[in-house]
Amino acid sequence: MANRLSQIATRTGDDGTTGLGDGQRVPKDHMRVHAxxxxxxxxxxxxxxxxxxxxxxxxxxLVLIQxxxxxxxxxxxxxxxxxxxxxxxxxxxxxxxxxxxxxxxLKEFILPAGTRSAAIAHVCRTVARRAERALVTLAGHDAxxxxxxxxxxxxxxxxxVLARVLNRANLDGLGGDDVYWQSERLKRDQA
Numbered sequence: 183m184a185n186r187l188s189q190i191a192t193r194t195g196d197d198g199t200t201g202l203g204d205g206q207r208v209p210k211d212h213m214r215v216h217a218x219x220x221x222x223x224x225x226x227x228x229x230x231x232x233x234x235x236x237x238x239x240x241x242x243x244l245v246l247i248q249x250x251x252x253x254x255x256x257x258x259x260x261x262x263x264x265x266x267x268x269x270x271x272x273x274x275x276x277x278x279x280x281x282x283x284x285x286x287x288l289k290e291f292i293l294p295a296g297t298r299s300a301a302i303a304h305v306c307r308t309v310a311r312r313a314e315r316a317l318v319t320l321a322g323h324d325a326x327x328x329x330x331x332x333x334x335x336x337x338x339x340x341x342x343v344l345a346r347v348l349n350r351a352n353l354d355g356l357g358g359d360d361v362y363w364q365s366e367r368l369k370r371d372q373a
Contacts, residue, residue, distance in 0.1 A: 204259075204260050204261060204262075204263075213316070213319055213320045213323060213324070214258060214259075214261070214320055214324065216316050216319075216320075217258055217313065217316040217317050217319075217320045218255050218258045218259055220309070220312055220313035220316040220317075221251055221254055221255045221258065221313050221334075222255060223309055223313070224251060224306065224309045224310050224313050224334075224337075225248055225251040225252065225255070227302070227305055227306045227309050228244055228247060228248050228251070228306055229248070230302055231244060231299065231302045231303055231306055232244055232245065232248075234298060234299040234302060235299065236299060236348070236351075237347075237351055240344060240347065240348070240351075243277055246273075247274075247337065250266060250270045250333070253265040253266045253270075254266045254330045254333060254334075257327065257330060258317075258320075258326075258330065261324065261325065262325065264327050264329070266327070266329045266330050266333055267329060268329050268332075270329065270333055271329055271332045271333050271336055274333065274336035274337055274340050275336060277340055278336065278339055278340050278343060281340070281343045281344060281347050282343050285343065285346050285347070285350075288360075290362045290363060290365060291362070291363040291365070292346070292360040292361060292362055292363065293360075293361040293362070293363055294307075294308075294345070295361040296345070296348070296349035296359075296360060296361050297348055297349055297351070299348040299351070300345040300346070300348040300349040301345075303341050303342075303344050303345035303348055304341070304342070304345045306341045307338050307341035307342050307345065308338075310334055310337045310338035310341055311334075311338045313334050314331065314334035314335055314338065317330055317331050317334060318331065346360055349361075
């Protein structure tokens with residue numbers, strides 16, 4: 183790997199193609215490359231979230247997720263290869279159950295807002311959904327293992343839950359609760 187990264191500007195992509203991990207060259211707008219880019223953007227957005235003050239358990243979880251997303255991207259770059267295992271999906275299920283257990287039940291939709299860290303978690307959630315859609319599109323045309331799709335689906339759910347957790351963490355003095363959508367029904371019920 184060190185030899186591969188010794189020269190970043192290789193100029194091999196100047197013709198509009200890029201190399202996959204198995205050596206084949208594909209157009210840069212190939213569905214596989216698009217899905218890899220969406221996963222890369224998600225990982226980068228998680229890096230932005232990790233630059234914020236976070237509870238240590240959330241930070242540790244997000245760092246692990248970054249490594250797993252790198253595995254997911256690697257798997258996408260090597261058609262037919264498996265790097266992201268089913269146990270990674272199980273870890274997200276367990277984290278979802280853990281963090282959701284203490285949250286109040288939602289009675290209304292919430293806005294992607296609140297503390298800065300919660301808002302960034304919501305951005306990560308939407309990027310995870312976009313990455314999931316790109317993966318589903320790719321799977322409609324090419325073989326894709328089930329775990330990556332399941333992982334992105336669970337991760338977007340977990341990021342929603344973590345945004346709610348971060349709104350309550352009050353690490354920046356602004357937290358407290360979710361920001362609720364002011365629906366017509368809610369306005370009526372409060373009147």
